[in-house]
Amino acid sequence: MFRQIFQNIQGIELLPTFTLLFFFTFFIVVFIMAYKLDKKFINYMGLLPLDSDDTLNENKSGDENVTN
Amino acid sequence: MSIDSSGSVNPKDLETFSYDNVIVRNFAWATIIWGIVGFLVGLIIAIQMFVPAYFPFLDLGISYISFGRLRPLHTNAVIFAFVGNAIFMGVYYSLPRLAKAPMWSILLSKLHFWGWQLIILSAAITFPLGLTQGKEYAELIWPIDVAVAVVWVIFGINMLMTLVKRRERHMYVAIWFYIASWVTVAVLHIVNSLVIPYSILESYPIYTGVQDALVQWWYGHNAVAFFLTTPYLGLMYYFLPKAANRPVYSYRLSIIHFWSLIFLYIWAGPHHLLYSSTPDWVQSLGTVFSIMLIAPSWGGMINGLLTLRGAWDKVREDPVLKFMVVAITAYGMAVFEGPMLSIKSFNALSHFTDWTIAHVHVGALGWNGMLTFGILYWIIPKMWKTELHSKKLASLHFWIAFLGILIYAAPLYWAGITQGLMWKQFSPDGFLMYRNFLETVTHLVPMYAIRALGGTFFLTGAIIMLYNLIMTMKRGSFMAEETFKAPAMASIHNEKVNHRWLEGKPMPFLIASLVVVLVGGIFEIVPMQVIKSNVPTITSVKPYTPLELHGRDIYIREGCYLCHSQMVRPFRNETERYGEYSKAGEFVYDTPFQWGSKRTGPDLHRIGGKYPHAWHYQHMYDPQSISPGSIMPRYPWLLENSLDTSLTSNKIRALMTLNFPYPTGYDNVAHIDVRTQALEIVEELKVTGIETTHDKEIIALIAYLQRLGTDIKGESKPIFNKP
Structure with missing residues (x-):
């Protein structure tokens, strides 16, 4: 079924070119999304691995691992 | 949950839970042991490359340890055993800690571990026995491929359910890489492993020639991308900050790095097929996207080093x-x-x-x-x-x-x-x-x-x-x-749909990653599968005779494709050396395709008819006697082993389901043609003083080699016995 659908699309070979344009748009969107993230959130995310495996014994209250 | 004015959580709202280190330890042991095994097998085959030149007496002519059979063992051991177990070690350590939740199921963790080790063990047994699908890095036979898919799904369920049950709202960048790697490897493995089994252990791919080449290198390249690279980038983003005790240099850069990388990687496969018989537009696509890949790849490297x-x-x-x-x-x-x-x-x-x-x-x-x-x-x-x-x-x-x-x-x-x-x-x-x-x-x-x-x-x-x-x-x-200890994840309503939202949603994240990688895959592969103009037909090209087919399966079993290509590129030096350059239409009955990726020995696409049968017979027995200084191993067992013809009908039937134009009912009489063609070769060998019988494996291999690349000349046309 898919074979017939694709065969009936004229100029299907051009699709990769459209995909290149799609990537370009996609890249710009990702770039804007990343740029617009607030600094507090970025810092919080960057620190995630560093506070992620303090064990109960080392971490007396557990409060240090909690961020809003 | 109550939070005071300083943002701290009331201790009584904290939940206590444990991380399972046993599974991490097991995977750590597995990566160490299999790593050493993989390196050792690599060293053995590296030595085999110069043994025939310096120490020919060390080539014992043992099939199980010949280069062509050990090389897939080396590559698979390093990729799937050493690197695979290291990925799982790192994921099972970092994922629960980043999600602030134990792995969802210890039982699934154990099934994953033992399932994966059994798969590796099966590979270590089947490769020396010559059981292979003949596609680089996808050599595992179909029953093991099924097991890989099952174990991979088990891993995925455990990983995603852990994320569903997590306490940390936002998924750190390492987790995105794990998710994207998981989903892409699943797609790659399934698409490239689609086969028609003709026995409990053996099969033919459903793709042929150019299409098979494209699917295989789409897989092969992305096995490098999504098995050797993206999961390791995830590990880098977790373990490097841990080891250096400082956060990653730029979290923003990691977002751009991630999405650009997974989008672009999937397209780059055709760069393994430049100057081959694949259409030019596919090759150009591979080149363009490969060059674009430098940007996100170096973004990741810079992010790592600047950390x-x-x-x-x-x-x-x-x-x-x-x-x-x-x-x-x-x-x-x-x-x-x-x-x-x-x-x-x-x-x-x-x-x-x-x-x-x-x-x-x-x-x-x-x-x-x-x-x-x-x-x-x-x-x-x-x-x-x-x-x-x-x-x-x-x-x-x-x-x-x-x-x-x-x-x-x-x-x-x-x-x-x-x-x-x-x-x-x-x-x-x-x-x-x-x-x-x-x-x-x-x-x-x-x-x-x-x-x-x-x-x-x-x-x-x-x-x-x-x-x-x-x-x-x-x-x-x-x-x-x-x-x-950590508090339960609080639910947030009316959150804006942006990247921050996506980082808190494992399933939408998985779907977004899947869509991004599928875009490349679909637009690259689908036109190749359906547009006839991509593979111009050559009327003189016919399917292999049953004896040639047996010979081809021996060629695959011995891993000949690992040292010999079957792709004469359109360069003057190649057409001078080998003959007419290879055309796409010549491979329509080649499944799996055998273009190869390395020429330790010469290209074989035009070997058919170049030498007499006796040359091949003697060359396979002792290559050095024909070509002094050759580093090709000896294959004495081919002269001794009897050809297994019990699966002749099954093979033909499998190929007929792929629309190979054998006469109707030919599967029932193909064995007659096996014998007839074999006797002709035996007779010709007899003239040159070589006495052998028609039922030896070497006869089938000679039949195949003599057929290679000859159809286009229109000289020899196989005649199929009418049922």
């Missing part, structure tokens, strides 16, 4: 960071070199030579090897609550492995460039300077010997690490569980 800003003094002291810095640097080098090799003019020189092998090993030994070692030196003392037994030994390992990589790669770059140039060299009179392919090989043998020395260094380093880690384990006491 160490202000901490370079630590690198001098800490062996863990030393390993990691070299790993990231090797990654940067390999991902720069890859796109360069995707430029057609570079590729014309480098392809089919040892340059590719050198490139791959900078990635495998440098990036995967060194990062794994760094993580092991960090994770084992951590889980055993102690210090590393000996920093000096770890440093020794670092230097010996580092030197090993240099001693490995440098001679192979030399060999690759030398051979590439020699193939292309014409004399002032316009003839090939090195007409005999063997002349270009004998030059390289000393390089192969030095390369084995580099491999020995690397293996020795791994053994030193084994000792050091065992002593570390003895020194400390293993924490099977680590207890931790």
Whole structure:
């Protein structure tokens, strides 16, 4: 079924070119999304691995691992 | 949950839970053991490359340990056993800690671990037996492929359910890489492993010729991308900040790095097929996207290296960071070199030579090897609550492995460039300077010997690490569980749909990653499968006779494609050396395709009819007797083994389901043609004084080799016995 659908699309070979344009748009969107993230959130995310495996014994209250 | 004005959580709202270190320990052991096995098999096959030249008496002619059968064992052991287990070790350690939740199911973790080890063990048994699908890095036979899919799904369920049950709202960048790797590997594995089984262990791919080549290298390239690279980037984003005790340089950059990388990677597969019979538009696509890949790849490398800003003094002291810095640097080098090799003019020189092998090993030994070692030196003392037994030994390992990589790669770059140039060299009179392919090989043998020395260094380093880690384990006491406290994840309503939202949603994230990788896959592969103009038909090209088919299966079993290509590129030096360049339409009945990726020996696409049967008979028995100085192994068992014809009908039936134009009912009478054609070859051998019987494997192989590339000449037309 898919074979017939694709065969009936004229100029299907051009699709990769459209995909290149799609990537370009996609890249710009990702770039804007990343740029617009607030600094507090970025810092919080960057620190995630560093506070992620303090064990109960080392971490007396557990409060240090909690961020809003 | 109550939160006070300072943002702290009331201690009574904290939930207590434990991380399972047992599964991490098991995967750590597996990666160490299988790593050493993989390196050792690599060393053995590296030695086999120069044994026929220097120590011919050491070629014992044993089928189970011949180069063609051990090479898939080496590549699969390193990729799926060493690197695979290291990925799982890192994921099972970092994922629960980043999600602040234990792995969802210990039972699934155990099934994953033992299932994966059984798969590796099956590979270690089946490859020496010659059971292979004949596609690089996808050699596992279909029942094992099914097992891989099942175990992979188990891993995925456990990972995603852990994320569903997590306490940390936002998924750290490492987790995105894990999710994207999981979903992409699942797609790649399933699409490339679609086969028609003709026995309980054997099968033919559903794709043929050009289509098979494209699917295979879409898979092969992305196995490098989504098995050797993206999961390791996830590990880098977790373990490098841990080891350096500082956050990643730019979290924003990591977002751009992630999405651009997974989008672009999936397209780059066709750069393995430049100047081949694939359509030009596919090749250009591979080149363009490969060059674009430099940007996100280097973004990731820079992000890794800059994480160490202000901490370079630590690198001098800490062996863990030393390993990691070299790993990231090797990654940067390999991902720069890859796109360069995707430029057609570079590729014309480098392809089919040892340059590719050198490139791959900078990635495998440098990036995967060194990062794994760094993580092991960090994770084992951590889980055993102690210090590393000996920093000096770890440093020794670092230097010996580092030197090993240099001693490995440098001679192979030399060999690759030398051979590439020699193939292309014409004399002032316009003839090939090195007409005999063997002349270009004998030059390289000393390089192969030095390369084995580099491999020995690397293996020795791994053994030193084994000792050091065992002593570390003895020194400390293993924490099977680590207890931790965190509040439950609070639900947030009316959140804006942006990247921050996406980072909190595992399933939408998985779907978004899948869509991004599928875009490339679909628009690259679908037109190739459906547009007839991509593979112009050649009417004189016919399916193989049943005897040739048996011979072809022997060719695949012995891994001939690992040293011989079947793709004459449209260069003057190649058409002078081999004959007419290869056309897409010539491969329509080749499943799996056998174009190869390396020419340790000459191309074989036009070998048919070039030499008499007796030449092949003697050459397979003892290549050195025909071509003094050849480094091809001996295949004496082919002259002894009887051809198994019990599956002739099944094979033909399987191919008929792929619309191969055999006459209706031919599967029932194909065995008659096997005998008839074999007797003709035996008769011809008899004339030259060789006495053998029609039922030997060598006869089938000769039939296949003599057919190769001859259809286009329109000389020999197979006549199929009418049922």
